[in-house]
Amino acid sequence: MSGPEDDGFAAFVAARGTSLLRVAYLACGDDREAEDLLQTALERTYRKWDRVRYDNPEPYVRRVIVNTAISRARRRAILRIIPTHTPPELPVRETDVDLRHVLMDALRALPPRQRAVVVLRYWEDLGETQTAEILGCSAGTVKSQASKALTKLRSAIGAQSVEGLIRNVHA
Amino acid sequence: MLEDDLRQVMADETAHLRAAPDLVDRVIRSSRRRRTVRTRYVAVAAAAAVVGITVPAGLILASGPAVVSGPAAEGVAAVVSPDSTGSAVPQPFEPPPLPTPSPTPSPTLDFGDLSDGKAFGRVKVGYLPDGLQWSHRSSDWGDAYTTSWNYDGDKNGFYCVQIFVHEGQALQEARERVQSYRFDSKGRSSRDDSKGEEVTIGDRTGYLITQWVGEDGGKGTPTMFLDMGPERMAEIMLSPVFVKDLGTREAVERELKKIAQGLTATDGDPGTTSEAPAADGGDAGKATEAPAGG
Structure with missing residues (x-):
């Protein structure tokens, strides 16, 4: 070159x-x-x-x-x-650092393709079609993988909604 | 919304990261080093041909013994040639200039229209199970490339058969993966039935295993790693969905072996030829089991 x-x-x-x-x-x-x-x-x-x-x-x-x-x-x-990886036991959430760790641990615990879908969809803000092209799968697969990933993340951080927690810890 | 909170957490988590200032230098240095090694490798064969040295092809293909490097040869490769006493003497030479890149770059990083998809990259598929069509989807990363087939040829459909071909650096990664299947964490040969098995496909060898590829559900992805000579390995995968349609484990293995048998190189790489099996499956018997653990 x-x-x-x-x-x-x-x-x-x-x-x-x-x-x-x-x-x-x-x-x-x-x-x-x-x-x-x-x-x-x-x-x-x-x-x-x-x-x-x-x-x-x-x-x-x-x-x-x-x-x-x-x-x-x-x-x-x-x-x-x-x-x-086993999703961590729910810790006592005293600080936003704890919460961030819980969510990041949950993200790391996802199967690799699901984690990739989350990163591409919600960090890179790519559409389902673009994400599918990168991963070499169908848009439907991206949709279902994203849905499963979000369900797992919700489950990992507990029944209480994330946004509520974040509001609380930042309050 | 969870999605928004995820974005916030990811932003917080990565805020401290900065690309290293010397990243470009490291990348360029490393790439050039790799290219120089490759160029030397080609030059050894060329120089040997020019001066009429008889170097066994196997020696050149094995690379190591034909190239001498050391403090005195920094930046210059050396050819091992026999002197009058028959011993090997290093002979320095200048490597040829790097090839000029093509002036018309390809705008895409897939293979474009492959017709039936059976010839892609540097391989050709001689057999596919009945009823499958090219998915119109392919990816080309240079030293690894792939395409797939499904029932309806729909680009957005689920794959039934997918073939990855690993070359260059990707080949090393693929071989390490196969080795990890062959041996457990203590380096012992894995003879557990749930692990893979060594197979021979005509005059080639392969490794048959059901991989867990990270997706939820399903019972894994039956895969054949086919050795296609010293520079190439194919990874033939059947999707869990297609496996259900095939029905039995025997049928799955039979189809994988037949696809492997029909897969050939199109660049004349040695050790990569085989015959396309008959569509009736009669050739599957050529694929025989070999002792495990190799």
């Missing part, structure tokens, strides 16, 4: 790197792994930059991040490096 193309790639990373790092973190739930995921995705993008740069490269990087995160999570589940 030549100098000007490197410059274009560098400008893209400078502009979107942090945003993509946040997607990676939400997809995998770990700071270090998020950095590794992002670097892996950007390396692939760099190797294909002569093709990708003519289109909007961000969706491509996002797709690599999410699918790599899912692939790694599957492998880990099989390797049992991470034991089957």
Whole structure:
């Protein structure tokens, strides 16, 4: 790749790197792994930059991040490096930090594809069709996975509604 | 609303994250290093051909023994050639320039219209179960690519058969995954019936297992990992929905083996040829079990 193309790639990373790092973190739930995921995705993008740069490269990087995160999570589940996660016992919620941890733990505990759906739909604000394209599944699958994920999140944080809790802790 | 609160929590949780200032440098350095290794690898074969050195193909394909690196050869690859005494002497050479990228980039990162979808990437599908059509959906990540087939050819429909092909870096990840199936956490061979089994498909080997792929419900995804030579592995998956339609475990395994048998490379990669099985399923018997644990 030549100098000007490197410059274009560098400008893209400078502009979107942090945003993509946040997607990676939400997809995998770990700071270090998020950095590794992002670097892996950007390396692939760099190797294909002569093709990708003519289109909007961000969706491509996002797709690599999410699918790599899912692939790694599957492998880990099989390797049992991470034991089957049990949603945490409901703690006494004294601070907003506790609440945030409960919700983030519940998010991490979702199956990898469901977690990816939540991140893409509610963090990246992508539509069902766009999310389906990234995950290589149908829009109907995205819809059902999102619904199941939200049900699990609601269940994990208890019968009381999240918004009520958040209002309480921020009050 | 839960969705809004999720957004808020996710924003709070990621607010501290910033991309590292040297990220671009690391990415470019790492990519170039990988590309240089690949270029050297090709150059070894080219240089050997130019100077008339007889290097066994297997040696070149195995890469390692043919390339010498060390402090004196930093940035330069070396060819191992026999000297007059028959011992190996490193001969430095300049790697050829990198190929010029195509001036007409493809705007899409899928394969476009594949007709019946049977030829995609660098492989060709010789057999599919009756009644399936190409889903019109494919993805191409460069060193990994995939497409699928279902009943109605609907892009938004559920898949019945999906094939992933892993090459390059993706191949390593796929092999690690298969190894994790083969051995338990203590490194012992997994002979439990619930685990996978080694199979041979014609002159190739494969690993048959039901994967848990993270979705809720269903009884998993029956999958055949097919070794397609040193540079490629195919992952053939049957969806849990399609498995129900097939009925029995025997039928599922038979179909997976037949699809694997018919899957061939289109780039002439060695060790990747096989015959397309007959549509009546008579060839499934060619796929025989091998001792587990390899």
